[in-house]
Amino acid sequence: MNSKKPFSKDIILLNNLEEVVDKIIRKLQNDVLINIKRLGAVVGTSGGIDSSVCLALAVKAFGPEKVLGIIMPEKDSSQESEILARELASTFGVKNIIKEDLTQVLSGFKCYERRDEAVKRVFPEYDPSTYKMKIGIKQRGLSNNLPPVFYLTIIDKNGNQKDQMLPVKEYLTIVAASNIKQRSRMSMLYYHAEALHYAVIGTPNKHEQEQGFFVKYGDGGADVMPIGNLYKSQVYQLAGYLGVPKAIIERTPTTDTYSAEQTQEEFFFQLPYGLMDRYWYGYENGYSVDEVAEVMGESKEQVSALFANFERKKKTTEYLRMAPVRDYYGQ
Amino acid sequence: MKHDPIAIKEKVKSYIHQAAYVENDKIKDDSLVFKEGYFDSMAFMVLITYIEEEFGIKTNDADLTEENFESINAITDFICRKTQN
Structure with a gap:
């Protein structure tokens, strides 16, 4: 018997934030302190919503003194990013916040x-x-x-x-050259993580992971990804619950990659995150095109094409998520 | 040669099969190459570059429609129209 809830616009919203946060924190503690035996966490802080929620979760899991926030600007970065990252660190009592300017590295x-x-x-x-x-x-x-x-x-x-x-x-x-930015950030995060015997907290959310909006061995390179299974709407819910500064919550998510300001929607997602979350939920949980179309007030043809697009995106970005293939000789 | 639809179709067909790494004649002339998953975003960009270089045409925003690119037949018709202009 199918016990699936009927599809609704609110279906992705988290109802008990305290419980969700508690679960994530306990798993983070278990993964970092027990499984991989690291002493704390390094978080690259961009002043964006995802890295801010990750820093807040890391503080809850390990305490502010066991979290190192790293701001990594380069010559194309918005100055606002550093201001917001420092405000975030101060909000959560993280005194270990350092700046590593990557401009010379990238040059x-x-x-x-x-x-x-x-x-x-x-x-x-x-x-x-x-x-x-x-x-x-x-x-x-x-x-x-x-x-x-x-x-x-x-x-x-x-x-x-x-x-x-x-x-x-x-x-x-252009993409290959720009990806050096994400890979340089990853190298810097691991330098500090190894020097302190800390873990690197990865900041991608569910959409970035599953639709392949990350750089392999760049922002995709981390030890744990605490929001890797959360929709963007849920990340915003957590941000509000955890007390992430309002200026960060209200900031439009950007790629922080090119010299001209660019939203994530413009570069990759093509849909506002609120809509993307709901359609993706419907798609990955096997809701029928008819049911999703009716709830979302969209035509069946449109929803069907959207689902086909998601399927294609997931398939074509599988390469980003796969580990190096090594089973060439079985013993 | 440049305006011969049969020759154009043969070139397109051969290119599509090579680019999709499938045996000759596996993709039918009216198969939907994108909808059926033979081509992704990158392959689309490579296809546009191939068409522009091979047939000496320039594509613009308005050209990027399903009617022009959905199948071998559609791509051939598109190139024929463009090369006749």
Whole structure:
């Protein structure tokens, strides 16, 4: 007999936050202190909602003196990120908050140079000292059966904007160069974690994990991911419950990767998180297209195309989640 | 050659099969290459680059529709229309 709850718009909301937080904290303590035998936790703090909730959970699990917050700005970072990260640390009594500026590291990897050369091949007038840049998806809607293609946008100092569909070579180069940022952050987190015999707390949420919106061995590299199974709406619920500063909760989630401001919705998700959460819940819990469409007030065709899109995304990003293949010779 | 729909279709067909790593003739001319999961986002971008370089055409935002890209037949028709312009 099917005991599944009928699908509703509130189905993803957590009802007992105290119990949820308590469960997460107990598991964090067990995983970090007992299973992997580390003494505390390192959290990369970006001033965003996900890393803020992770820091708050780590403080609850290990105490503020056993948590190290690391702010890792680089020349494309928004200054607001550091201000918010410091406000967060102060809110939760974390005195061990340090700043590691990664600009020199990234210059050493030629991260900016490699990226800017690719941008110039598309827009010869692009000058990184006067232009900002980002890549993103044009909103064609998730219900389109074609996968998205990426566009490059450059913005001059007067705010004039130009967009162009990215040729594949330039797209791959820009993404590969930009991913050095996430991988450098991961290296820095592990440096401090190993120096203190702490664990690295990974900050991706459920959507980022399951839809592949993370960098393999970058922000996807961590020891534990306490919000890795939570929808974004649930992360916001926890943020409110835990007392994350209002300025962080109200901030639009960005990728913090390109010099021009860019929302996560614009770059990857294509749907506001509130809608994405509900459709994804319906999809992964096997609710029928008819039931989800009726509750969400959307056509069956649209929901069916959305589910197909999710299926495709999950399949094509499996590579990001898989461990290195090593069973080449069985013994 | 450039405007010969049969030659264009053969090239598209051969490209699609190679790019999808499937045996020749496994994908039918009217199979929905994206909907049926043969091609993902990256393969779509590579396909656009291939079409632009091989047939000397330029695609724009308005061209990126299912009608133009859903199958070998659709892609062939799209290239034929573009090369005739």
